[in-house]
Structures are given as C-alpha cells and as structure tokens.
Amino acid sequence: MKLMGLSxxxxxxxxxxxxxxxxxxxxxTNSVIEIADYLKQHTHYQRFLKDVDVSKIxxxxxxxxxxxxxxxxxxxxxxxLPYDIRKIFFMFEKRFEIENxxxxxxxxxxGYFENLSESKLYPLYHKSVDESSLLSAKNMEELWxxxxxxxxxxxxxxxYRNYQTSGKVYYLLNALDLWYFLTMKRKLSGSSFCTExxxxxxxxxxxxxxxxxxxxxxxxxxxxxxxxxxLLIPLRGLLERQLxxxxxxxxxxxxxxxxxxxxxYGKFFKDVKEDDLPFVLERICDRILLxxxxxxxxxxxxxxxxxxxxxxxxxxxxxxxxxxxETKRYSLSFEEAKGYxxxxxx
Amino acid sequence: MQEKLSAFSIIAxxxxxxxxxxxxxxxxxxxxxxxxxxxxxxxxxxxxxxxHTFYDDIYSKFMNLYEMIGETPSPEPQNVDISxxxxxxxxxxxxxxxxxxxxxxxxxxxxDLKQEREKKTKDxxxxxxxxxxxxxxxxLRESEFFRYHFGNIGNDYVERLxxxxxxxxxxxxxxAVEEEKTWLFVIHRKELDLESTLTTAxxxxxxxxxxxxxxxxxxxxxxxxxxxxxxxxIEILNSTIRREFYKNRRLVKNYFEYIYILKNxxxxxxxxxxxxxxxxxxxxxTHQNLExxxxxxxxxxxxxxxxCQPNTKPPTLLKNRGFFKHFESxxxxxxxxxxxxxxxxxxxxxxxxxxxxxxxxxxxxxxxxALFGFGLYWRxxxxxLYVIGSAGVSSSIFGMLYGSVFGxxxxxxxxxxxxxxxxxxxxxxxxxxxxxxxxxxxxxxxxNLKNREKRELLFNHNGILGLLFYxxxxxxxxxxxxxxxxxxxxxxxxxxxxxxMYVYSFIFTEAPLSERIVQxxxxxxxxxxxxxxxxxxxxxxxxxxLNHAGLFLAFxxxxxxxxxxxxxxxxxxxxxxxxxxxxxLVVFIQTLRLEFYEFFTRFFKDSGREFNxxxxxx
Numbered sequence: 001m002k003l004m005g006l007s008x009x010x011x012x013x014x015x016x017x018x019x020x021x022x023x024x025x026x027x028x029t030n031s032v033i034e035i036a037d038y039l040k041q042h043t044h045y046q047r048f049l050k051d052v053d054v055s056k057i058x059x060x061x062x063x064x065x066x067x068x069x070x071x072x073x074x075x076x077x078x079x080x081l082p083y084d085i086r087k088i089f090f091m092f093e094k095r096f097e098i099e100n101x102x103x104x105x106x107x108x109x110x111g112y113f114e115n116l117s118e119s120k121l122y123p124l125y126h127k128s129v130d131e132s133s134l135l136s137a138k139n140m141e142e143l144w145x146x147x148x149x150x151x152x153x154x155x156x157x158x159x160y161r162n163y164q165t166s167g168k169v170y171y172l173l174n175a176l177d178l179w180y181f182l183t184m185k186r187k188l189s190g191s192s193f194c195t196e197x198x199x200x201x202x203x204x205x206x207x208x209x210x211x212x213x214x215x216x217x218x219x220x221x222x223x224x225x226x227x228x229x230x231l232l233i234p235l236r237g238l239l240e241r242q243l244x245x246x247x248x249x250x251x252x253x254x255x256x257x258x259x260x261x262x263x264x265y266g267k268f269f270k271d272v273k274e275d276d277l278p279f280v281l282e283r284i285c286d287r288i289l290l291x292x293x294x295x296x297x298x299x300x301x302x303x304x305x306x307x308x309x310x311x312x313x314x315x316x317x318x319x320x321x322x323x324x325x326e327t328k329r330y331s332l333s334f335e336e337a338k339g340y341x342x343x344x345x346x
Numbered sequence: 347m348q349e350k351l352s353a354f355s356i357i358a359x360x361x362x363x364x365x366x367x368x369x370x371x372x373x374x375x376x377x378x379x380x381x382x383x384x385x386x387x388x389x390x391x392x393x394x395x396x397x398h399t400f401y402d403d404i405y406s407k408f409m410n411l412y413e414m415i416g417e418t419p420s421p422e423p424q425n426v427d428i429s430x431x432x433x434x435x436x437x438x439x440x441x442x443x444x445x446x447x448x449x450x451x452x453x454x455x456x457x458d459l460k461q462e463r464e465k466k467t468k469d470x471x472x473x474x475x476x477x478x479x480x481x482x483x484x485x486l487r488e489s490e491f492f493r494y495h496f497g498n499i500g501n502d503y504v505e506r507l508x509x510x511x512x513x514x515x516x517x518x519x520x521x522a523v524e525e526e527k528t529w530l531f532v533i534h535r536k537e538l539d540l541e542s543t544l545t546t547a548x549x550x551x552x553x554x555x556x557x558x559x560x561x562x563x564x565x566x567x568x569x570x571x572x573x574x575x576x577x578x579x580i581e582i583l584n585s586t587i588r589r590e591f592y593k594n595r596r597l598v599k600n601y602f603e604y605i606y607i608l609k610n611x612x613x614x615x616x617x618x619x620x621x622x623x624x625x626x627x628x629x630x631x632t633h634q635n636l637e638x639x640x641x642x643x644x645x646x647x648x649x650x651x652x653x654c655q656p657n658t659k660p661p662t663l664l665k666n667r668g669f670f671k672h673f674e675s676x677x678x679x680x681x682x683x684x685x686x687x688x689x690x691x692x693x694x695x696x697x698x699x700x701x702x703x704x705x706x707x708x709x710x711x712x713x714x715x716a717l718f719g720f721g722l723y724w725r726x727x728x729x730x731l732y733v734i735g736s737a738g739v740s741s742s743i744f745g746m747l748y749g750s751v752f753g754x755x756x757x758x759x760x761x762x763x764x765x766x767x768x769x770x771x772x773x774x775x776x777x778x779x780x781x782x783x784x785x786x787x788x789x790x791x792x793x794n795l796k797n798r799e800k801r802e803l804l805f806n807h808n809g810i811l812g813l814l815f816y817x818x819x820x821x822x823x824x825x826x827x828x829x830x831x832x833x834x835x836x837x838x839x840x841x842x843x844x845x846x847m848y849v850y851s852f853i854f855t856e857a858p859l860s861e862r863i864v865q866x867x868x869x870x871x872x873x874x875x876x877x878x879x880x881x882x883x884x885x886x887x888x889x890x891x892l893n894h895a896g897l898f899l900a901f902x903x904x905x906x907x908x909x910x911x912x913x914x915x916x917x918x919x920x921x922x923x924x925x926x927x928x929x930x931l932v933v934f935i936q937t938l939r940l941e942f943y944e945f946f947t948r949f950f951k952d953s954g955r956e957f958n959x960x961x962x963x964x
Contacts, residue, residue, distance in 0.1 A: 154500075154526055155500070157550075158498070158499065158500060158527075158548045158549070158550040159548060161550045162545050162548070162550060165545075166545060171545070171546075171548075175548060178502075178503075182502050223546075224542070224543065225510070226510040226511050226514070226540075226543040227510075227542055227543050227546045229506065229509060229510035230503070230506060230507060230510050230543055230546040230547035230548075231546055232506070234502055234503060234505065234506040241509065245509070
C-alpha cells in the first residue's frame, strides 16, 4: 500500500463530486442562475459560491468560479504529495497556466482586448509567468518580449518566428500543447515512485489527442499527410508509428474509421456511423480516458493512482458543467444536452 | 541610539527658491514633509505646485551625450555655487545643440556598422555550422533540380520530421546538435512543396544573403575578413566620437553640473507649494542642521523659519557611534524602530557578540573569522563583514575563557571547559535566557512608559503583569529545584495573574462572544508556552559550545585513525575549514534567531520608517 494519506484525502474529495442525480437536476434547470443556485445549495461548489449573489450571476462569472474551484482542488492535494510526485502535479497545474497563456495569445493576436482581463484566467497557486506583464502587452511583439523571459521561450521561439512570417497563431498554440506533453513525459520518466498508473493514463491521453488531431487536420482541414504528421505529439501510447502514417494518408471518414477499428481502441469505434463521427469523436476519446481514469482512481493500493485518476475525472466534471452552462445558452432540452456530456451516462 | 528629528517650515520668496532648495540638497539632512499633512485644505487650495519639467529636456540631452560616449557623469554639486558659475541657459542650449548632432550622427553611423557586424556574425555562425557541406552554395541555389533549406528545429521534433517525409525525395542532414535545437540541412526535389511541412514541424529557416558564393568554408573566411574590416571601422568611429567629446570635456562637465543642479532643484520643487510670490516648504531635519538652517536664515531676512506639527510620526534616524554603528545592519534586517521606540542596536551588538562567542568559542577559529571579516571589510566596507570580524574577536575571547585553540584544548582555560562542565554550561545558558527575556520586558515597559500606553504597560504579557508572572514562575521553579516542592504562594499568584491575562485578552479581543472565549484561552495558553519555550531556547548557547568541541573531536578521531601524517593534516585542515564555514554559519543564524525571536519580539514593534533625506539624483 502506497501513500494512504493521499489516497484517503482524494477519496474524500472524490466522494463530494457531482453525482448522476446532480447532473440530471442541473440539466433540467432552465437558466444559468438556476445552475448556480443548485451548485450553491446542493454541491461541493457551495464554498466558492457562498458570497455570491447567484440571482445576478452571469454565465462567464460562473465559469470563472468553477475554474477557481478546480485549481483549488488540485492545490488541496499538493500537501499530501511526496516531493517526487509533487512535480507531476505541478505539471497538471501548469496545464492551466498554458491555457491562460494560450488565451492571452489568442486575444492579443485577434486584437479583441476587451475580452482580456485577469479574472478570466485560471487563478493559479503556482505561477511561472507574471500575468500582469502578459496582460499589459498591446501586441504580439510586446507579448513575446515577456514570454521570452520565461520557461515558455524554448517551446515558443521557433513557433514565434514562424508566426511572424505566416501570421498563423496555431503555431504558437500547438507549440505550447506539445511542450506540455513533452515536459510531462520527462517528469514522468524521471519519477520512479508509484507513478506507473499516471504514466499509462498520460500515454492514453496522448493517443486520444493524436487521434483527434489527425482527424481534424486530415479530414476537416485537408492538410497534406506530412503536415498532419508534423502536427502530432511526437509520443505514442499503444498506437504504432505506422498507424499514424496510415491515418494521416486517409482520404475519407470511412477509411479513417476502418483503420481505427484495427487498433487497440477499435472496440470503441466499431459502431460509430461515418456521419456521426465529427460530433462524437471527441466524446468517445474523452470517455475512453475517463474510463481509465476512474479505474485508476478506484485503486485501493496506491494513493498516487487515486490522485492521478481524480485529476482527470475532476477536469471532466468541470468540462461537463461548462457544457451544461452552454446548453442553457442554446436552450437545449434535457435529451439533447445529455448527449454532450462525458461523465453522465444513464 | 536615535537622533531626534524636528519638523520645520520655511516661507521664502520665489526668487530665493533655488538658493534655498540647493542648500537643502547640499546638507542631505532634510526629508520633505508633504504639505498636505500640515496645512488645511482651504490653505492648500490657495497654493500651487510649481512646474518641474523645465530642465528635463536639456538634462536628457546631456545624459544622451554621456551615454553615447559610454561614460557616467560624476557631478560634484555640493562644491558649486550656481550664482557664481557665470553660465546662462542660453549658452548651455546653444552648446548642446551644436555638439549633440555631431556626436549623434557619428553614433548613428557606428550603430549601423554594429548592426551590420551583428548580421554578419550571425551569418558566420550559420556558415560555421554548414562547414561539413562541401558544396558551392551558389550552385545549389541556382540548381534546376534541387532546393535547399537550412535552419533549426527543437530536438524533440527531428525524428517526427524525418518520419513524415521519409517517402519523399528529401535528404535531411543533421549538421549540428545543440542543447535545445538541432540544425538541419534539408535538400529536396525542386517541385516538392516542403515549406508548409517544415513550418508545421517547427522548423525555422535561416537564409544567407545571395551575395555569398563558394563553399561554406570559403564563405566563412570571407566573412571573417569582412568582420575585421567592420571592427576597425567601428573603432575609428568610436575614437572620433570620443575625440569630439574630449575637445569639449571641460565645458560639458561644467554645463552638465549646472543643469544637473537645476534639474534636482526643480524636481525638489515638486514637493513644495507656492503662491505667486512665496514658496512654502516643510521637512524633518536633525537638531544640528536646524541650527545651521537658523543661522542661514538669519543672514537671509526675506525667509522665515517656523516650527510645525505634522500629523505623522517623525521618521527614524539611527545614530549609533563607532563600533555600534556597524550593528545597525542587524537591527535593519528585522525592521526599523519607530521614532518613539528604543533603538535596540547597542544591546544587539553586545548580545550578538556574547551569544556568538559563547557558542563558537575558539581562539584559532575566532582569529580566522576576524581576519576574514575585517580583511574583507577593509576592502568592501560592508557592515555585515565588520559584524563577522567582531564576532571572530568575540570567539577568540571566549576561546581563551574555554582554553581552546583550533579545537585543541592546549591552553589553560580562564573560565571553564564546556565538555568538562556540561551541566554548568546548560544551566548557565538558561540564566542568560532569563536575563535576556527580563531585559526585553523591561525595554518594553520603558517603551510603554515613553508612549504613555497605560493599558499595555500594566496588562500586556511583556508589560508589568508579564514581568511579574515571569519572575514568580522563575523563582518558583528555582525553589522547586532546591526544595523539591512548588511554593504555594507561587502557584496561587500565578493562577491569579493568568486569570487577569485571560480577562484582559477576553475584553480586548474583537470577535463574537463564543470566539472570544476560545481565542482568549489560546492566546493566554500561547503566552505561557512562549515564556517557557523562549527561556529554554537559550539552552542552545551551551549546546552549541558543546557541539563546537564535539565536532572537532569527530575530526580529531578521524585524523588519529589515519596513519599517514599528510592524511592526518588534510583531515584536520578540512575539518577546521568545515567547522569555521558550516558551524560558523549555523551559529550566526542561531544568534540572529535568539536576537530576533526571543529578544526583539518582546518589545520591538518594527513600525518605524527610515529617515530618507533629499539628495541629488542622477
């Protein structure tokens, strides 16, 4: 048995997560205000909403509060982590910082500065970037001057030069995502203590991300195979290198599904209809990952597994809540909404 | 010790403002008081703040000139009487307008050359990386069948790129691998559109000017020659600029000094207010400077000196003399005493040396520390080094008391040897603790008396109540150790005093009733624990004295085990270095801890603000 204190803490936190009943009730609400009220009255989000007048809450404000909650949950786990494992959980938080940086890059690139404010960022506990300097940038040159003094210089240096010549912002965004995966891989390789489960989950995440990226790049954006291959995370879980080459050469959804069905993840895709794939691919990938995360988190022997799995599950809860909030914006019914959730299954 | 500061105001005619403010700057003994904290709003509304940007432009031109020359100006404003300088602003303006454009033009040319040199240096770096390619780049550039790209890519993405084009007519050569990036030389069939793939992969292309021809090795030689030519051209230009400056050096210095003084005066004017004819300033100053100011104003009947009462506390000017002055740095590490508090620096100095010496008593180690501290202080003039040197002297004195030289107990001890008198030293440490804590409480009582804080004086746990409780506890414990039973009087009176403490804490805690009950309990509990733990904390004085001898014993035993005299010497030599470096550092930290935590927290509020007199600023 390893790290039982950590295991007990995370299991206690996990027991407070939203239940199927909670999700049903949330989907049946009629407005963002009702969602906020339900979360305040009946769930573990109460502590984040206790000083908030939910009758006046805006969709964006609620999302910001939920962001604060997920980062806070991660922070609560830190204290139970041995030093060796802490660096991995720092990386989990680092992902939120990357999201903040990406958000700022997008805004500065687009020039819609009215959408830029500190309150819209994930409120982090460990920062490697001075957010106020990033937020004060008036153009990409100024933003780069701030970023090049941070650890993000390494992943962004080449991407920024390519951005300068092409004006395509996705070079920067993609470079940050890839950097996260490569850095996390290094951290996981360097830590030998009870992180095998997290490592498996991480490589599964890489496979899922690569599958989604290939689909989008090849079949939606019609990129050349060599371009598609160069967009992918240069790491693999259970998928063979040759499969990536074949997938990036497909010319139709049918072919894509056929190739995918021959992989270790084939069973999850075998009943998917071609026309449905654009709408369900991300959810299938998320559910494969969620399933693995749940199994990991149920491990009674290793606190590391419990915490690692929890981080993923917790993030899906956040994502689903954001989805529910979005469904109110588009006035979707319960039946329509439930199909978009990852954690909810009847 | 603190120097008492007095507040003053001066009303002077506007045409005397430059003379008055220069005098304030020259003395470096006046801190301006914002007039908002002295005058009423109605009066303030009648006054205006003078415009201060008048000399900024010309001042920045001079600074620009100095920057281009690569020199830092070193004006000496105190020795200058601007009214006798016979300089007019018109002359200064005319001068700078004449000199600056010449220097600027030369400097611009030099920058252009530097940029060219930078570009060629980068090209050279690129070409150097390509040396392994023995092909004429011009031929390759003009080839009908091939295209080439040279650039770098993150190390993590090299294999991915190679994999993605392995079925195409592409040759990828790794020409240099660095810590983060790999430099690639990519050749491919001309018809193949590889640019987007390379960009997507994160490849950044570096292109050379088309003017270069030949193999990379040949281009490299050509670039090296060109760089040498550029270097000499830059050097010539640099000399020309300096010549231009030195031609006018005396004038530049005088004019800059003049502008520098006026700019500083006008910056200071920002902290004053004026009417059309009169200027009002207010400030804190020392007694000596106030007297000098009075004499200055006596000879200037148009100016009036007034005393004033600002609504803020005076700033703090620590004024310890000689030896004690250097220990102000230790006090400052913790904070600045407010002007109505006792400056603990003299006590800090004495205690610091006593504690350090007692924990690190050794004639030899002390002398090494003293030589190190005073030796570096002589060169660097850093107070902390002086403190280390003094601590070394103290160690040597205690070393004589203990009879220890470089760990060897070879001289007779004047006092006692720690290892032979363990109980004595531990008990003695506790007595020092009791004395220190008592002294801290007395200082707190004096502070309370000075500030007329009656409630704090009587009921604070570091006030009379606390001192009474502490000493009853100390005496009771001593009686317990002598007679084996705790005196009843002690128990009863301590109980009563604890009760008073609880009631005091309960009454003056700001919280709901239920919280106050609990909070007051824990406050009193913490106070009682702190009396006990802070006293016991001084055991470290004796413990470290023992530790010092013990650590040397360990090295001595290791040295004895080695049969070779050279090895013995090396072990003892390294052992002594470790003792001086590591243990010296630990004891230094422990001494600070005793001062800051056990001593300071009982009386030192650290609520002061350091006196920050107006000075000339570059």
